[in-house]
Amino acid sequence: MSDKRTDYISWDEYFMGVAKLASMRSKDPSTQVGACIVDKDNYILSVGYNGFPIGCDDEDFPWARAGGMLDTKYAFVAHAELNAILNSKEGNLAGSTVYVTLFPCNECTKALIQKRVAKVVYFDDKYHDTDASKAARKMLDAAGVIYEQYKPSGRKAEINL
Numbered sequence: 001m002s003d004k005r006t007d008y009i010s011w012d013e014y015f016m017g018v019a020k021l022a023s024m025r026s027k028d029p030s031t032q033v034g035a036c037i038v039d040k041d042n043y044i045l046s047v048g049y050n051g052f053p054i055g056c057d058d059e060d061f062p063w064a065r066a067g068g069m070l071d072t073k074y075a076f077v078a079h080a081e082l083n084a085i086l087n088s089k090e091g092n093l094a095g096s097t098v099y100v101t102l103f104p105c106n107e108c109t110k111a112l113i114q115k116r117v118a119k120v121v122y123f124d125d126k127y128h129d130t131d132a133s134k135a136a137r138k139m140l141d142a143a144g145v146i147y148e149q150y151k152p153s154g155r156k157a158e159i160n161l
Contacts, residue, residue, distance in 0.1 A: 009155070011042055015099040016123060016150050017157060022049045023080070023101050027058050028073065030065055035080035035100040037093060037117070045090045048083030052076055081108035085115055093117055099150070103127065106135040113143045120147040 009017070015036050023034030026049045037045045052058050056076065064072045078086070081104050085093065094116035098104075103125040104112060112120065120140065127133045140147050 009157070010153070012099075012121065012150065013153055013155065013157075015044075015097075016101075016121065018044065018047060019080075019099045019101050019123070021159075022047045025049045026051055026080075027063075028077065029063055031102070033080040033100065033102045035084040035098055037084050037088065037096050037098045039090075039096050045093065045096060046084045046088035048080045048085070048087050050077055050080045051083070053078055079105060079108050082111055085111050097121060103133060103147075104136055106132045106139065109136040109139050113139060113145060118145060120145060121150050122147065123150045123152075125149060 015038055018036040019034040021034065022036065023032040026032035026034070028050055031050065033050045035048045037047075039045055052061050053076075061076045062071055062073055065074075066072065069075050080102075081098060081100055084098065095118045096116075097119040098112060098117050099121045101123045103122040104120060105127075125133070137147070
């Protein structure tokens with residue numbers, strides 16, 4: 001008879017939790033996104049969040065969502081998935097799964113496909129009907145990458161830092 005705990009979190013809960021925790025590092029005032037890449041053996045390969053590249057001081061670059069290209073964040077912010085890919089010490093991501101708090105855009109999808117990521121598990125899909133999301137799904141389907149929305153367990157996790 002085993003006395004082990006039975007209320008431990010699942011792998012999906014754990015990795016999505018890591019992605020959500022990573023999103024809390026983002027300084028973006030409107031959208032915080034986190035990503036966690038894991039291999040087939042459930043080892044974390046990398047983590048990322050949306051923000052400016054190293055050396056680009058977030059006091060010197062815009063966080064605005066509206067205005068000309070150089071007056072908004074869109075020309076400068078690296079998305080969570082791309083940061084996770086670039087932050088990985090492991091060059092080979094083939095067969096891995098990315099857990100991400102927001103469905104990937106078309107640009108991040110290209111990078112995930114090129115790195116041979118096999119599966120995307122996403123939490124939110126608030127841009128589902130945009131052209132960027134439609135393009136992403138079309139590429140994922142064509143490349144045979146599995147994508148599925150995370151099914152929240154309803155469990156609450158609290159971390160005192």
